Amino acid sequence: MNSKWIEGNDIRLLENGEEFFPRVFECIANAKQEVVLETFILFEDKVGKQLHEALVVAARRGVQCDVTIDGFGSPDLSDMFLGTLREAGVRVHVFDPGKPFMGHRLNLLRRMHRKIVVVDGTIAFIGGINYSADHLGDFGPEAKQDYSVEIHGPLVSEMHRFTHGALIQGQRYQRVRDWWRQRRNARTPMADQPRAGTAAAMLVVRDNGDHWNDIERHYRIALRAARDRVVIANAYFFPGYRFMKEMKRAARRGVDVRLILQGMPDMPIVKTAAMMLYHQLLRAGVRIYEYRDRPLHGKVALMDDEWATVGSSNLDPLSLALNLEANVIIRDRAFNQDLYGRLEKLMCASCNEIKREELGELRGVALVRSWVAYHFTRLYPGWASWLPRHVPRLLPALAGRIQAAYANAGSGKHAAASAKD
Template structure:
């Protein structure tokens, strides 16, 4: 398989001088993003898994359209599986205004059904003028705002300023721009960017070539160093053996390890799968909370007093072994403390704590089930490599027709 032209070096170097602001749910996130696009002067780079033609999608559409019409260079990349059936009028009006609208591996249907369900472009990134960035788990759909009703999602993102934004810009441009386009409009250099705050950060991605386990690796390193507290809030939780082992070890050496999962899942199998791990974690001292107000869609975590992460990566086989993901790792006491406060509020007011089963009620079947799931998970990364691989394409919508033509390959 042909390698992508661009691959970030292994993400291990902390970049100082950044400022992060936590954005909770669409009520915080969408106004910030739309306002940033409205004020864009030169360039907007936007990647998302889901873009729907609903009230949120229409607001984004209007902001992108206005930016393109005033001469801003606008690039949009959506996942073909996550953003199906966008109307020709939606895409066509953007393309006619000059927006470079691309679709990641739209694939073909078989008997009316989409078959490209695995290896998704799951990132959610926005970079405006190389100076302001957004990254997290929030898609562009109406189910990320509270007035959607009981199925509205609880989710998180961050607004980013500082040198790390230049890395985000470089990455998003390399993902979609041709070499001659990149030469005409070079990305900003992180070293030349002025400091915006005190946070150190790493921009870390997951692909299926050189960075297959980078995000999980950062989690495991942080868990290994945990001394007094760990809080992980993740919508889809079914990680590998080594991840679970580090959580158990942290709890056994005295760290207060807490896990916030879905109690009102958007897909019932999510709760069933995570529930298979409960006994194994609880017996090691991990505290488990189920968020019950509405579906949890967040992908955030913190360790001790200054390590945090926010991004698109779940802790399940799809995100850890198949999807294309992006997170930021943050070292900043103020951000860590604020995130801890918000997650504590969730645990105290909207969660049900899962109690360990009393020894007398333990039965052999549940013990066998927990043991089997825990140890079988260690083999999943190898199994993922056996799944069918294909050469995904990024297609570019044509002016006037909203049809698409292939423009290049992407990491699979």
């Protein structure tokens, strides 16, 4: 897939599950030909059950439904949940990066982390929101703050081709009779979508092949071009050294660079490592805001008054070096302004700005501990990426398969899957 600017799109920002889930479920309910959905997490809670019902109803009226989940992120789906989908005709695929060894999954760090929906080749969604109740405000203090986008226009055709290509690549090792059945049931290719708006956009993915650093590279290009403002809101922020260098250079040449990060990270090592990161960035003039209202799960950014991105990719080594990720990059003043308004509200009402004088100096044991934690957090997934790069495989979701494959991987609880997403 070659990332390229595609003109003529209409792109709408959706904030949190309250805006995202009703639109996705409505589009599935109105689907006429097909639904292709990818997600890292699908839980059997009230949101997962709503998705389940929408897919079952659509499949029973003849809509071709393909759902891809990650086995690590979605380990606890019951036999009844999967069986009902299968009986209705929904094809559920489990991303399985490697065979378990003695009952253990070895590639715990390699995940299908994308969140994409394409309906009838005419409407698409992409972002960071999973299908779980913790993306709704009524979940309580642990409800997540996150974003997605709804897309109409020619970019949808590109996303349609990408999701179908991912299915074909993942299933290439299945038996010939499965391939023949899929070929026999294949639908007529859908026509490219007409212009629907004024936004230029591109789909950018990260994989373990030809696109291993595309998302980070586009961020760095935009940082080098920034002249006025940069706002990055990201749940897990430990980017590469070149990324950090571009941020500091932008701040030093007078760009208003702001970071919105988690105020209450779920892993102690993240807070320890962040101290060194904070000192480096604050010295360069970057402003840092810690979001305090609820867990931050967003992966969004904007630069100047046109460029913006929304997607699944964190800015940490897991997302930038190991996971399969997908972002959309948007060039549109109206969308940029909408995203900026929402992030500015977050900074003003729900964040604490971190001041350099409040941190104090890192010295002695604290300096050594922070230095080790920062560089370990930054580098350890990169070391794992030196291992042979497998071809991602998709396996049919059969009753009991997910639980059996991953029960020994320490992912049997919802909290384990959602703690680092």
